[in-house]
Every structure is written in structure tokens, then in C-alpha cells.
Amino acid sequence: MAEKLIPTPSQTVGPFFHLGMAHPEWADLTAGDPAGERIVIEGRVIDGDGAAVPAACVEVWQANAAGRYNHPDDTQTDKPLDPKFHGFGRVASDAEGRFRIVTIRPGPVPGRGNALQAPHINVTLFARGLLKHLHTRIYFADEPANATDPLLSSIEDASVRATLLARPAGDGSPKLYRFDIVMQGENETAFLDI
Amino acid sequence: MTSPAPFSRPRPDTQPPYLYPDYASTVKRSPKRPLLRLDHTLSETTGPVFADRWAGPDATDLTSQHKSAPLGERIIVAGRVLDENGRPVPGTLLELWQCNAAGRYHHPVDQHDAPLDPNFTGAGQVVTGTDGEYRFLTIKPGAYPWRNTPNAWRPAHIHFSVFGAGFVTRLVTQMYFPGDPLLAHDPIFQSTADREARDRLICDYDPELSEAEWALGYHFDLVLRGREATPTDPV
Numbered sequence: 056m057a058e059k060l061i062p063t064p065s066q067t068v069g070p071f072f073h074l075g076m077a078h079p080e081w082a083d084l085t086a087g088d089p090a091g092e093r094i095v096i097e098g099r100v101i102d103g104d105g106a107a108v109p110a111a112c113v114e115v116w117q118a119n120a121a122g123r124y125n126h127p128d129d130t131q132t133d134k135p136l137d138p139k140f141h142g143f144g145r146v147a148s149d150a151e152g153r154f155r156i157v158t159i160r161p162g163p164v165p166g167r168g169n170a171l172q173a174p175h176i177n178v179t180l181f182a183r184g185l186l187k188h189l190h191t192r193i194y195f196a197d198e199p200a201n202a203t204d205p206l207l208s209s210i211e212d213a214s215v216r217a218t219l220l221a222r223p224a225g226d227g228s229p230k231l232y233r234f235d236i237v238m239q240g241e242n243e244t245a246f247l248d249i
Numbered sequence: 250m251t252s253p254a255p256f257s258r259p260r261p262d263t264q265p266p267y268l269y270p271d272y273a274s275t276v277k278r279s280p281k282r283p284l285l286r287l288d289h290t291l292s293e294t295t296g297p298v299f300a301d302r303w304a305g306p307d308a309t310d311l312t313s314q315h316k317s318a319p320l321g322e323r324i325i326v327a328g329r330v331l332d333e334n335g336r337p338v339p340g341t342l343l344e345l346w347q348c349n350a351a352g353r354y355h356h357p358v359d360q361h362d363a364p365l366d367p368n369f370t371g372a373g374q375v376v377t378g379t380d381g382e383y384r385f386l387t388i389k390p391g392a393y394p395w396r397n398t399p400n401a402w403r404p405a406h407i408h409f410s411v412f413g414a415g416f417v418t419r420l421v422t423q424m425y426f427p428g429d430p431l432l433a434h435d436p437i438f439q440s441t442a443d444r445e446a447r448d449r450l451i452c453d454y455d456p457e458l459s460e461a462e463w464a465l466g467y468h469f470d471l472v473l474r475g476r477e478a479t480p481t482d483p484v
Contacts, residue, residue: 059334060331060334060335060472061260061333061443061445061449062259062333062420063449063450063472064264064265064422064441064446064449064450065420065421065422066265066422066423066450067421068408069423070356071346071348071356071358071408072346072408074354074371074372075344075374075410076344076410078304078305102278103279108278110358114419116292116297118291124291124292126297126298126415127298128253128415141298142297143296143297164290164291164292166290167289168252177292177293179416179419182278183278184272184274184277185275185279186265186267186269186272186437186440187267209285238278238279239278239279239281240281243280245285246280246282246284246285247285247286247287248284248286249287249289249293249416249417
């Protein structure tokens with residue numbers, strides 16, 4: 056095998072990414088009217104001083120309602136693909152650091168080996184001051200399958216585990232969840248090295 | 250279902266750290282707790298697919314988006330998106346943005362005292378071709394001041410965003426120009442310790458790519474993470 060190339064280093068997204076990473080319509084993953092329960096996720100991005108982080112970019116990637124990713128590597132042919140669901144979304148935080156994503160509740164997806172992962176949404180965070188993006192996951196606090204999720208189970212500190220849980224807020228429809236991303240300090244979000 | 254083949258992890262010194270105090274904004278925006286290492290599952294090895302113009306039409310000519318031509322040195326930026334095993338990454342979304350020739354972004358937050366160019370927005374996107382290739386026509390961006398330290402200037406650069414085969418291959422980076430004296434003073438560029446990796450951020454002047462009486466050509470390849478080699482891989 057030929058010698059490997061060194062991957063290109065990451066550089067910060069900077070304060071002006073709205074120019075090129077536009078597409079505000081990508082904050083709604085349900086525009087194509089996919090199958091599944093509609094949910095809304097609202098949150099704030101917060102820095103190490105507890106201050107709002109405006110102009111952060113949050114990207115999400117998730118499976119469909121049946122728990123299948125719209126990607127050729129997902130060969131779970133026993134689950135349907137949903138031609139109306141792409142699975143990718145993007146939203147920029149506003150001046151108060153707030154973001155809002157409209158999507159559907161993903162189904163559970165396989166983990167490694169025979170493990171099953173609880174429903175979750177994969178998240179990347181970009182911002183000025185981040186030389187490379189951060190990864191985390193959004194799980195749902197009211198999901199019974201969390202108890203056997205490999206990642207959640209591997210986190211011993213319950214307060215750290217709790218940072219990965221979106222919490223139901225109110226009884227409206229579609230169901231609203233709150234999920235803050237704390238970049239540093241007390242209640243710092245559990246970020247993932249993938 | 251068998252576990253998906255994982256992607257290689259980059260050598261730490263070939264990517265920037267989260268905390269890099271010379272770039273002041275990292276001090277309050279870098280996590281203090283160690284990141285949780287996660288073995289790759291389908292959640293990490295899959296990622297958005299940009300077939301069927303899902304992301305909208307390509308926009309590869311940044312010089313013809315307005316009434317007249319923008320001011321500045323006309324340039325062609327072209328290259329390929331590859332993985333670290335040298336394989337092309339076709340069909341992935343590449344987005345790009347930049348300031349104008351005077352060093353000002355077409356963005357309300359940019360208040361640098363340099364002129365806006367009514368003929369230049371500075372944004373484009375393309376889905377890579379079957380060999381991972383892409384090509385943009387634009388103008389050379391200017392250098393501009395920033396408030397990281399007194400009298401600090403960013404070297405001329407173009408921002409690139411690219412996805413690749415899976416969630417783990419996501420990359421946002423900046424392309425710089427060869428011979429720029431500001432590179433030696435720029436903490437964002439310097440934040441990657443490994444020189445060979447850092448030099449990947451600098452495009453090459455390519456006379457073959459230049460078009461006579463028209464535009465200078467710069468070649469820039471983007472290299473994304475690739476799958477780990479397995480014993481069953483063809484040599």
C-alpha cells in the first residue's frame with residue numbers, strides 16, 4: 056500500500072461562515088414531509104464565561120424514524136429508507152447564542168458488535184475560536200433505551216452523562232426538547248473524540 | 250450486522266489543538282475535560298449524501314454573480330478532494346467563502362475600513378466530480394486586520410467546507426497562498442505543529458492551470474480522513 060497522505064488540518068470557521076455555509080432552510084429536516092414523530096430541539100451555545108456564543112454553526116446528522124441512515128454504508132435492509140428524509144441539518148446560532156432545529160425522532164441504530172444504540176442525533180459544532188470542530192450527540196431524556204446505550208453506559212459521572220440528554224420542555228406539539236451546548240466549564244458538554 | 254470499518258485517526262500534531270492561547274478566542278471556547286473516545290459505529294461512518302442536487306445548484310464562478318466584474322486579480326482555484334489513502338472523494342459538497350480584493354467580507358459583522366465591492370459576494374459551492382475534482386473562478390482575496398493582538402493581520406485566505414464519505418470526515422479549513430509573509434505571524438495557520446501538515450494549507454501556483462490573458466491558476470487538494478487499512482484490503 057502506498058504511503059498515506061497527511062489529512063488537511065482543520066482551521067476555524069471564523070465569524071463570516073454565513074456567506075458560504077448559508078442554507079438557513081436546512082434547519083428544518085422535515086421539509087420533505089418524512090415519516091416519524093416531529094420534534095423541535097432548541098438550545099443555546101455557551102462559552103467558558105457562561106456567555107452566549109453567537110454565530111456558532113450547529114450541524115446534525117441522524118437516522119430516519121426506522122433507525123436507518125440514508126447512506127450506502129447502512130445496509131440494514133430490514134428497515135425502510137425514507138425517500139422523504141435526508142438526515143442532515145444545519146443551523147447558525149443567533150445573537151443570543153440560540154438555535155432551533157425541526158426534525159423527526161430518529162429510530163435506534165446498531166452499535167458495534169451486537170449492541171443497539173439508543174436514538175440519538177450526531178452533532179458538530181463550529182465557531183470562531185474553535186480551530187477544529189467539536190462533536191457530541193443529542194440523546195432524549197425520556198427514552199427508555201438510554202439505559203443500555205453503549206456510550207451513555209460508559210460515562211460513569213451522571214452529571215456528565217446528563218449533558219448529552221435533550222430534556223422535554225412543555226406539552227406542545229410538536230414536542231419541544233431543550234439541549235444546550237456548553238463549550239467549557241461547569242456543565243461542560245461531553246464532547247466526543249471520533 | 251458487522252461493525253463498520255473505522256476511519257484512521259490523525260496524528261495529534263497534524264491537526265490544531267482546541268486550546269491555542271496565541272489565538273485568543275480559543276481560551277474560553279476550548280473544552281477542559283478530555284474528549285470521550287468513541288469507536289466508530291454507523292453514526293460516525295455514514296454522513297450526508299449530496300446526490301440529485303440536494304444542496305442546490307453549483308456556483309463555481311464568483312466573478313459573474315453581479316452586474317459587472319469584481320475588482321481584483323482573477324484566479325482559478327482547482328484541485329481534488331482525496332482521502333488519505335489517495336482515493337478520490339466524488340459527489341461530496343464543497344462550499345467556499347472569502348473576502349474581496351480589498352480584504353472586506355460581504356457580511357454585516359465585518360466593519361473593516363476597506364471598500365465593499367458591489368460586484369462581489371464571495372461565496373460558492375460545488376459537488377465534486379467522479380475523480381473528486383472541483384474548479385472555481387474567483388478573485389484573489391486581500392489581507393485584513395483582526396483584533397487577536399494589536400496590529401494583527403490575517404494572511405489572504407479562502408475558507409473551504411467539505412463533507413467526505415462520513416460524519417467523521419467533515420472538514421472546515423482555510424487555503425492560503427504561497428509566499429505570503431503574513432503566514433509566519435498568523436496563529437491560526439501556525440496552530441498546527443507539524444510543518445508538512447501545515448504546508449497542506451498552502452495552494453501551489455500552477456502554470457498549467459493558468460489561462461493566458463485571463464486568470465492565474467492555483468492548485469489546491471483537500472485530503473480527508475480515510476478508512477483504516479485492513480488485512481483484506483487490496484494492496
